[in-house]
Amino acid sequence: MKTKPTETTIWQKLIRLAEKPYDLTAPGALSGSGRIGTMVCRSAGLRLLYAMQRVDEQVLTAFQELADGFDLVGRFQEMRGGAVLNRIDGWPSENRQVLHTASRDLFSENPLAPAATAQAKRELTQLERFIWEVDERHLLGSTGKPFTTMVNIGIGGSDLGPRAVNEALRAYYRPGRQVRFVANVDPDDASAVLASVDLSETLVTIVSKSGTTLETLTNEELARSAYRSGGLDPARHFLAVTGVGSPMEDPQRYLRSFAMFDYIGGRYSTTSMVGCVTLGFALGMEHLYAFLRGAAEMDEAAGHPAVRDNLPLLLALFGIWNRNFLGYPTLAILPYSQALHRFPAHLQQCDMESNGKSITRFGEPVSAATGPIVWGEPGTNGQHAFYQLLHQGTEIVPVEFIGFRENQYGQDLPVDGTSSQQKLIANLLAQAVALASGRDHDNPNRRFAGNRPSSIIVGNRLDPRTMGNLLALYEAKIVMQGFVWQINSFDQEGVQLGKQLATELLDLLKSGTNNGSTIGGELLREFEK
Numbered sequence: 001m002k003t004k005p006t007e008t009t010i011w012q013k014l015i016r017l018a019e020k021p022y023d024l025t026a027p028g029a030l031s032g033s034g035r036i037g038t039m040v041c042r043s044a045g046l047r048l049l050y051a052m053q054r055v056d057e058q059v060l061t062a063f064q065e066l067a068d069g070f071d072l073v074g075r076f077q078e079m080r081g082g083a084v085l086n087r088i089d090g091w092p093s094e095n096r097q098v099l100h101t102a103s104r105d106l107f108s109e110n111p112l113a114p115a116a117t118a119q120a121k122r123e124l125t126q127l128e129r130f131i132w133e134v135d136e137r138h139l140l141g142s143t144g145k146p147f148t149t150m151v152n153i154g155i156g157g158s159d160l161g162p163r164a165v166n167e168a169l170r171a172y173y174r175p176g177r178q179v180r181f182v183a184n185v186d187p188d189d190a191s192a193v194l195a196s197v198d199l200s201e202t203l204v205t206i207v208s209k210s211g212t213t214l215e216t217l218t219n220e221e222l223a224r225s226a227y228r229s230g231g232l233d234p235a236r237h238f239l240a241v242t243g244v245g246s247p248m249e250d251p252q253r254y255l256r257s258f259a260m261f262d263y264i265g266g267r268y269s270t271t272s273m274v275g276c277v278t279l280g281f282a283l284g285m286e287h288l289y290a291f292l293r294g295a296a297e298m299d300e301a302a303g304h305p306a307v308r309d310n311l312p313l314l315l316a317l318f319g320i321w322n323r324n325f326l327g328y329p330t331l332a333i334l335p336y337s338q339a340l341h342r343f344p345a346h347l348q349q350c351d352m353e354s355n356g357k358s359i360t361r362f363g364e365p366v367s368a369a370t371g372p373i374v375w376g377e378p379g380t381n382g383q384h385a386f387y388q389l390l391h392q393g394t395e396i397v398p399v400e401f402i403g404f405r406e407n408q409y410g411q412d413l414p415v416d417g418t419s420s421q422q423k424l425i426a427n428l429l430a431q432a433v434a435l436a437s438g439r440d441h442d443n444p445n446r447r448f449a450g451n452r453p454s455s456i457i458v459g460n461r462l463d464p465r466t467m468g469n470l471l472a473l474y475e476a477k478i479v480m481q482g483f484v485w486q487i488n489s490f491d492q493e494g495v496q497l498g499k500q501l502a503t504e505l506l507d508l509l510k511s512g513t514n515n516g517s518t519i520g521g522e523l524l525r526e527f528e529k
């Protein structure tokens with residue numbers, strides 16, 4: 001469909017509906033009508049409570065028309081089947097399939113992209129064998145010690161997703177296993193991590209799809225040098241996860257190498273070897289498979305044609321409604337779970353690098369606003385920091401809350417009559433009500449306008465399967481929004497210019513010839529004064 005989204009009848013209809021969005025502050029708007037109990041969507045192990053979005057039946061019906069008119073589910077299924085969606089028509093572009101979903105389509109008899117799934121299975125078999133060798137102590141460090149620790153060196157997609165999921169699932173780590181992460185080229189990042197582990201018991205996994213990322217290659221050298229200084233042989237400790245044909249494909253330098261494929265983008269790569277190596281090492285294969293199964297379940301659920309029964313699609317459409325029709329530029333993701341403390345950072349990359357685009361997949365300027373600014377921190381911490389602006393600021397910030405009925409460790413105590421988990425959930429729900437309903441007051445400074453929309457994603461407990469559900473939920477949501485905006489959500493040309501200019505500055509530093517004749521050169525001279 002080349003017609004601009006804004007020129008479609010359904011877009012115009014939604015503009016009209018947005019002139020008078022559902023008033024959450026009106027008497028009886030939220031209670032007494034059964035709205036809270038009916039505005040619930042279930043997919044895989046998650047539920048979405050969406051009574052506190054500014055929508056009514058008419059808007060939801062329009063959502064369905066939009067989803068059908070833009071064939072959102074059909075395109076998602078085409079993606080899963082291997083369509084070449086990473087492209088810009090008529091212009092040089094990556095021209096690739098988009099098959100992160102194949103890396104977990106392991107549980108059905110008929111995977112949608114059989115060749116890619118077969119490749120994923122081969123890598124998983126290799127990983128399983130490797131982990132077995134580590135567990136059985138057939139593989140030992142260069143001084144004969146068993147491995148207890150893994151340091152992951154990577155950045156962007158080779159760090160954020162794996163880090164967020166590892167943090168989320170620490171409660172499921174096997175006893176005696178730990179994983180640490182190094183990403184930043186700030187030398188203090190590597191120093192702090194390398195100094196905090198026993199290198200002789202540590203595996204260092206270098207993760208880079210391209211095998212050319214400055215930060216990662218630099219940190220690899222720092223880590224190798226730390227091993228050599230400690231009299232340890234890096235080749236017996238270092239693993240590689242890299243793209244087929246990348247410069248890092250060099251078996252001499254690594255104890256083991258695991259492959260990733262060009263049809264999986266960095267920010268979508270958590271269920272490929274990029275995430276699986278650390279997760280398999282720390283959690284064991286059983287939990288790793290539960291995580292992959294959770295992601296596969298959500299991919300499957302995203303194929304449901306009915307908007308009200310398709311959580312990723314519905315979440316995507318609330319995002320479109322809030323961004324394009326109500327005009328809100330940002331989105332806060334607020335997990336009420338300390339374990340998810342790095343999940344907003346992962347989603348920031350996944351969403352903003354995917355949908356921060358101004359050109360359509362036809363190479364033309366977009367006709368509507370695209371990806372929102374995504375940010376977030378766990379509750380309740382955020383309540384004591386930035387929620388003031390959410391409640392009374394001049395900017396309206398739609399919120400996606402995430403909460404779980406049970407905690408992970410099962411340890412909790414009643415204090416003052418309620419458990420900590422109850423306090424956590426009560427706070428989450430109270431925030432959603434306060435944002436939606438607001439409160440009148442004589443004192444203008446104590447007035448809450450309300451009508452600030454939110455959704456609540458509910459899971460039973462943050463376990464590996466639920467984490468897989470959540471990860472795939474957001475991946476699918478982001479992709480579906482990209483389909484509405486007609487952009488390519490799978491490339492990231494916008495990161496190139498800065499990289500190129502940094503390389504030019506590094507060349508000046510290397511050669512010592514900075515005469516300030518470029519803007520960067522002049523800035524550098526000023527900075528170094």
Ligand SMILES: O=P(O)(O)OC[C@H]1O[C@H](O)[C@H](O)[C@@H](O)[C@@H]1O
Pocket residue numbers: 155156157158207208209210211212213216266267353492495
């Ligand atoms: O995995 P790598 O090739 O090292 O890439 C790491 C990251 O760097 C790039 O700058 C991209 O913007 C990210 O999408 C990518 O995840």
